Amino acid sequence: MSHFKSDVVIIGGGMVGLCLAHQLLERGLASAITVLEKESELGRHSSGRNSGVLHAGLYYKPGSIKAQVCVHGARRLRVWVEERGLPLNPCGKVIVPQRPELDSQLDVLAERGSANGARVEFWDEAQLRQLIPEARSASGRALWSPNTAVVKPITVVWRLQQELRERGVVFLEGRPGWTAVPEHRQLRLADGSTIAYGHLINSAGLQADRVAHPFGVGRHYSLLPFKGLYWQLKRGCPIQPCTNLYPVPDLNVPFLGVHFTPSADPAPVVSIGPTATPAWGRENYRGLQAVEPVMAAANLTVLARQYLGNRGGFRRYVHEQAFLALPPLLLRAAQELIPSVRPEHLELSQKVGIRSQLFNHATQRLEDDFLCLPGPASTHVLNAISPAFTASFALADLILDEASPRMALA
Numbered sequence: 526m527s528h529f530k531s532d533v534v535i536i537g538g539g540m541v542g543l544c545l546a547h548q549l550l551e552r553g554l555a556s557a558i559t560v561l562e563k564e565s566e567l568g569r570h571s572s573g574r575n576s577g578v579l580h581a582g583l584y585y586k587p588g589s590i591k592a593q594v595c596v597h598g599a600r601r602l603r604v605w606v607e608e609r610g611l612p613l614n615p616c617g618k619v620i621v622p623q624r625p626e627l628d629s630q631l632d633v634l635a636e637r638g639s640a641n642g643a644r645v646e647f648w649d650e651a652q653l654r655q656l657i658p659e660a661r662s663a664s665g666r667a668l669w670s671p672n673t674a675v676v677k678p679i680t681v682v683w684r685l686q687q688e689l690r691e692r693g694v695v696f697l698e699g700r701p702g703w704t705a706v707p708e709h710r711q712l713r714l715a716d717g718s719t720i721a722y723g724h725l726i727n728s729a730g731l732q733a734d735r736v737a738h739p740f741g742v743g744r745h746y747s748l749l750p751f752k753g754l755y756w757q758l759k760r761g762c763p764i765q766p767c768t769n770l771y772p773v774p775d776l777n778v779p780f781l782g783v784h785f786t787p788s789a790d791p792a793p794v795v796s797i798g799p800t801a802t803p804a805w806g807r808e809n810y811r812g813l814q815a816v817e818p819v820m821a822a823a824n825l826t827v828l829a830r831q832y833l834g835n836r837g838g839f840r841r842y843v844h845e846q847a848f849l850a851l852p853p854l855l856l857r858a859a860q861e862l863i864p865s866v867r868p869e870h871l872e873l874s875q876k877v878g879i880r881s882q883l884f885n886h887a888t889q890r891l892e893d894d895f896l897c898l899p900g901p902a903s904t905h906v907l908n909a910i911s912p913a914f915t916a917s918f919a920l921a922d923l924i925l926d927e928a929s930p931r932m933a934l935a
């Protein structure tokens with residue numbers, strides 16, 4: 526049993542927590558930093574299981590926090606990855622309308638992208654076919670984003686952890702089952718040890734609402750998990766897109782639709798996905814693993830109400846995306862982008878992730894933007910959805926701009 530003191534304790538060693546630790550050091554805001562992680566190694570959840578796309582910033586409403594941090598964060602992370610020689614595929618991205626009536630959405634995306642400082646170009650079908658001969662645009666137009674890139678997320682997480690460790694950040698891994706005593710600025714670990722802190726930052730990803738509630742923070746929010754399954758093109762498949770190929774998304778919901786993404790391997794594997802199907806548990810990656818029946822039932826009720834009220838155009842999400850875990854529907858979605866894809870070209874990928882989408886019970890809506898709330902001697906990052914991986918360095922700075930005046934050291 527031991528008793529530690531730390532200026533700042535960060536709950537959760539995902540990309541957001543790691544970048545917060547990095548920026549606390551860079552800005553000289555704290556020197557004694559502890560990252561408390563429930564898993565025995567980092568990267569077991571979203572930060573190690575995502576598509577690895579460094580988004581260029583096209584999707585986000587100008588003025589939103591996502592828009593503020595995505596473009597700048599992507600540039601910073603890309604430079605960080607390049608400086609270390611970690612895998613990076615600078616392959617760009619092309620967005621195509623899968624139905625003619627979606628064509629005007631390309632203009633919306635181009636306007637948003639330009640307003641957010643991202644580079645975009647309109648392409649005609651000949652330009653699209655030059656890059657991906659089998660691709661199709663329902664309207665003959667496509668939007669090209671040259672600055673989108675792909676990394677291997679787990680290599681990023683592990684390298685950043687290694688560097689932070691070398692700079693003195695303490696990682697306490699394999700530590701589930703702790704309790705918070707906010708009035709004493711103290712955490713009690715399962716083995717009886719305690720950590721006294723000056724400030725606590727909750728970046729617990731899929732569990733962030735559960736960590737926040739004992740601090741009296743965000744009680745009208747809960748996270749809804751959506752499972753993202755991936756398929757991939759078989760190695761010998763004659764179709765191998767060399768760039769990201771995305772559909773025009775429904776900008777009312779936070780999912781981008783099933784897309785083709787080449788990996789950052791020397792011989793890229795092209796994944797197709799992720800799907801966005803309500804999950805039976807926040808960590809229910811496979812089968813019956815980590816199923817939470819009570820939570821699942823409550824969430825289904827919430828989602829049924831969203832559907833019936835068609836809040837935020839929710840019905841379109843259900844009709845177009847909720848059932849894509851079914852292989853024939855996934856194939857159909859893939860064929861909207863590349864009609865010649867056949868069932869024999871596809872195999873299920875080992876990759877699977879779960880997205881935590883914050884639901885606001887007061888407004889009865891899904892939260893679309895990042896949300897960071899202050900608490901007693903603490904800060905709670907409640908909705909670190911995509912593109913939080915891309916934006917992580919810039920997002921960490923934004924969080925610390927708000928939190929640092931409230932920080933007292935232990």
Ligand SMILES: Cc1cc2nc3c(=O)[nH]c(=O)nc-3n(C[C@H](O)[C@H](O)[C@H](O)COP(=O)(O)OP(=O)(O)OC[C@H]3O[C@@H](n4cnc5c(N)ncnc54)[C@H](O)[C@@H]3O)c2cc1C
Nearest residue numbers: 537539540541563572575576578730753878909910913915
């Ligand atoms: C399928 C999928 C595809 C995605 N694709 C992209 C993409 O291409 N580009 C992009 O920018 N973003 C993408 N995202 C989003 C991105 O992965 C997340 O926004 C980002 O990783 C969030 O990081 P985080 O640190 O907040 O969460 P996490 O990576 O989930 O980290 C949270 C950590 O907290 C730990 N933790 C939880 N509870 C506790 C507790 N009680 N005590 C201690 N530790 C705890 C967890 O074990 C975990 O390690 C995708 C997400 C998914 C799921």
